[in-house]
Amino acid sequence: MNVDNLLKQLTTKEKIGQLLQLAPFYFDIDLKAEVAGRIRSLNIDREGIFMSGSVLGISNASEMIKVQQKYLDINKHKIPLMFMADIIHGYETIFPVPIALASSFNPLIAFQTARISAIEASTAGIHVTFSPMADLSRDPRWGRVVESFGEDPYLAGVFSAQMVKGYQNDGIEKIGNLAACVKHFAAYGASEAGRDYNTVDVSKTALYNMYLKSYKTAIDAGAKMMMTAFNVLDGVPATINKFLLRTVLRDQWKSDAVTISDYDSLKQVLDHGCAENEKDAAYRAIQAGLDIEMASVCYVNYLEELIDEGIVDIKKLDEAVLRVLQLKKDLGLFEDSFKGASIDREKELVRSKEHLKISKKVALESAVLLKNEQTLPLNKKQKIALIGPYAKSKSTNGPWSWHGKIEHNLSLEEVFNNNDINLTFVSDAENIDQLSQQNITQIEASEVVVLALGEDARLSGEAHSRSDIKLPNHQDTLVKLARSLNKEIVVILFNGRPLDLSNIMDSNAILETWFLGSRATEAIFDLIYGHANPSGKLPMSFPRTVGQIPVYYNHLNTGRPLTDNNQNYEYLSRFLDVENTPLFSFGHGLSYASFKYSDLEISQIEFDVDTTLRLSINVTNESQIPGHEVVQLYIRDHVAKISRPVKELKKFKKIWLEGKQTQTVVFELDIHDLSYFDSNGNETYDSGKFTIMVGSNSQETLNIDIWLKGVKHDYQK
Numbered sequence: 070m071n072v073d074n075l076l077k078q079l080t081t082k083e084k085i086g087q088l089l090q091l092a093p094f095y096f097d098i099d100l101k102a103e104v105a106g107r108i109r110s111l112n113i114d115r116e117g118i119f120m121s122g123s124v125l126g127i128s129n130a131s132e133m134i135k136v137q138q139k140y141l142d143i144n145k146h147k148i149p150l151m152f153m154a155d156i157i158h159g160y161e162t163i164f165p166v167p168i169a170l171a172s173s174f175n176p177l178i179a180f181q182t183a184r185i186s187a188i189e190a191s192t193a194g195i196h197v198t199f200s201p202m203a204d205l206s207r208d209p210r211w212g213r214v215v216e217s218f219g220e221d222p223y224l225a226g227v228f229s230a231q232m233v234k235g236y237q238n239d240g241i242e243k244i245g246n247l248a249a250c251v252k253h254f255a256a257y258g259a260s261e262a263g264r265d266y267n268t269v270d271v272s273k274t275a276l277y278n279m280y281l282k283s284y285k286t287a288i289d290a291g292a293k294m295m296m297t298a299f300n301v302l303d304g305v306p307a308t309i310n311k312f313l314l315r316t317v318l319r320d321q322w323k324s325d326a327v328t329i330s331d332y333d334s335l336k337q338v339l340d341h342g343c344a345e346n347e348k349d350a351a352y353r354a355i356q357a358g359l360d361i362e363m364a365s366v367c368y369v370n371y372l373e374e375l376i377d378e379g380i381v382d383i384k385k386l387d388e389a390v391l392r393v394l395q396l397k398k399d400l401g402l403f404e405d406s407f408k409g410a411s412i413d414r415e416k417e418l419v420r421s422k423e424h425l426k427i428s429k430k431v432a433l434e435s436a437v438l439l440k441n442e443q444t445l446p447l448n449k450k451q452k453i454a455l456i457g458p459y460a461k462s463k464s465t466n467g468p469w470s471w472h473g474k475i476e477h478n479l480s481l482e483e484v485f486n487n488n489d490i491n492l493t494f495v496s497d498a499e500n501i502d503q504l505s506q507q508n509i510t511q512i513e514a515s516e517v518v519v520l521a522l523g524e525d526a527r528l529s530g531e532a533h534s535r536s537d538i539k540l541p542n543h544q545d546t547l548v549k550l551a552r553s554l555n556k557e558i559v560v561i562l563f564n565g566r567p568l569d570l571s572n573i574m575d576s577n578a579i580l581e582t583w584f585l586g587s588r589a590t591e592a593i594f595d596l597i598y599g600h601a602n603p604s605g606k607l608p609m610s611f612p613r614t615v616g617q618i619p620v621y622y623n624h625l626n627t628g629r630p631l632t633d634n635n636q637n638y639e640y641l642s643r644f645l646d647v648e649n650t651p652l653f654s655f656g657h658g659l660s661y662a663s664f665k666y667s668d669l670e671i672s673q674i675e676f677d678v679d680t681t682l683r684l685s686i687n688v689t690n691e692s693q694i695p696g697h698e699v700v701q702l703y704i705r706d707h708v709a710k711i712s713r714p715v716k717e718l719k720k721f722k723k724i725w726l727e728g729k730q731t732q733t734v735v736f737e738l739d740i741h742d743l744s745y746f747d748s749n750g751n752e753t754y755d756s757g758k759f760t761i762m763v764g765s766n767s768q769e770t771l772n773i774d775i776w777l778k779g780v781k782h783d784y785q786k
């Protein structure tokens with residue numbers, strides 16, 4: 070298909086139609102839509118519907134075939150619809166939510182989950198997924214932290230890139246592969262107070278050095294689309310932000326990704342107060358470089374008028390439409406408009422045994438052991454009381470799991486029973502008010518109280534932010550009860566965000582499981598009974614209290630830093646009523662094994678911009694228990710033109726160590742691992758001291774100082 074020639078055959082109205090995305094029921098009123106946003110009826114006529122370019126959300130192959138066939142029967146140029154959907158962490162086989170996936174610190178399983186998601190979703194004829202979400206997230210009050218890869222730009226970038234590669238694999242034209250749409254461009258995770266859709270106001274240096282990095286890594290991995298964020302950036306809504314959509318995406322990153330608004334976000338430019346009417350919104354969007362408009366009709370209703378009035382150059386429209394037609398061509402849709410949609414493939418591939426087995430394997434690596442006073446692993450002889458809202462629950466899929474059916478999952482109670490565990494008492498009580506005296510007597514007969522606590526999945530996700538991040542409904546009273554009965558207490562957490570756990574720290578062990586998907590409870594059982602060794606690490610800090618937020622590891626030093634040596638001095642950057650450090654730090658995660666780090670060595674102490682530094686460190690498993698360890702490498706740039714974080718993750722390796730085994734882990738660093746961006750987005754670096762830190766988490770590391778030579782500071786002659 071020659072898309073240039075096809076473009077020439079289209080009228081202006083037909084071109085504009087290609088930039089419209091509608092929910093499936095516009096094509097057939099019986100079809101349901103799967104979108105998070107509010108569904109609104111749009112003032113669009115039948116002609117407009119059958120000129121539109123893509124569909125948002127589809128349920129299965131027969132629906133897709135029905136819509137596509139009906140559309141092609143009516144569309145004059147037989148230009149096939151593109152089908153897009155939110156395949157965020159699985160299709161029907163549900164994997165751990167992205168914040169859990171990031172906790173694995175194993176990029177390969179991100180690739181695997183994306184691969185399987187693409188294979189399953191493609192059976193429904195889906196061509197594009199609105200994933201990965203690359204938004205850097207530092208505020209656990211934000212509901213969408215659950216969909217993110219946490220607070221570090223490098224980790225978020227690595228995982229975003231692997232998801233892109235997993236979806237797109239060996240070419241989006243091939244059946245079983247999806248085009249990836251990175252989102253939400255940009256800095257949506259910086260919504261003030263963690264309140265969704267709220268104002269974002271970040272500096273250009275924070276933008277380039279923290280918030281933009283993961284989107285760029287995903288684009289560099291070949292992502293075919295970019296979705297704009299709901300928020301403003303520098304006062305301008307991202308959906309009409311020329312700096313983002315042209316200067317950064319096109320000029321600086323040289324990307325030809327198709328851009329798409331978020332749901333209704335172009336119309337919401339009026340709510341932002343940045344367009345007088347929808348005609349003004351359409352004008353600003355096409356000038357800024359927005360291609361597809363999702364679920365609103367500013368383009369459909371006003372773009373032709375703007376062009377006819379000579380206010381918008383038709384070249385701007387042609388540029389956008391050409392990108393859309395090119396993507397349809399790259400997807401192979403002109404050759405096969407029903408690509409992948411197959412009821413037989415659905416039966417064969419969706420929720421296959423193999424996929425479910427991988428879901429469990431991924432879950433095993435995505436849980437984080439936060440605390441353990443030798444209570445875990447349990448043994449099968451112990452008498453157990455299993456209590457809490459997740460004791461009997463199957464709801465472990467988390468938000469954004471449209472096609473995953475929780476009734477297919479097992480509850481913890483079922484898994485315990487399937488393994489003949491001696492359960493003295495089981496209850497889904499959330500707090501002590503829901504327990505009788507008789508219940509307490511039964512609990513007293515147990516040796517270990519396993520508390521399955523957490524948040525309902527609906528307390529996370531889009532439009533679901535919380536101002537209080539403690540466990541809801543006084544669940545902490547169950548810990549207090551078990552403590553008063555002098556029991557061993559194991560807390561298993563099911564939640565979509567870092568929580569304030571300060572009121573359950575009396576527990577002997579805490580396992581953070583987030584929402585681990587279709588095989589969550591079987592994985593949790595294996596972890597707490599030692600059939601598997603926990604290996605997850607936190608991708609985001611857990612605050613001591615909500616008042617500490619934002620609290621993240623890669624913070625600046627400030628001019629009055631609190632250090633180990635000046636605690637008694639008054640005039641420092643600190644609170645009067647809580648420590649500066651989080652309750653659990655980025656990179657924290659325990660194992661049943663114990664790992665010792667030694668012999669950190671580097672190829673040279675003084676280096677120049679062309680040097681490749683080689684670091685090695687020995688990691689020893691001092692226990693007999695085999696397990697994974699995530700070796701993390703951080704840097705600190707002590708002197709630069711802008712203040713630099715006290716530490717930044719730059720490399721990590723997840724290794725396997727048998728009992729008593731020592732492994733030498735090697736890293737290479739070059740100037741690009743040590744550089745930073747100025748406020749214009751130019752990469753730069755300065756001579757002087759750097760510290761390299763290597764360890765098991767962001768707080769406990771072996772350190773070595775090195776010096777960059779040959780680059781003069783401005784004050785030097």
Ligand code: GLC
Nearest residue numbers: 103104105106155199331332
């Ligand atoms: C939602 C979300 C976005 C999603 C889109 C389509 O409002 O913000 O992440 O991909 O709409 O469902």
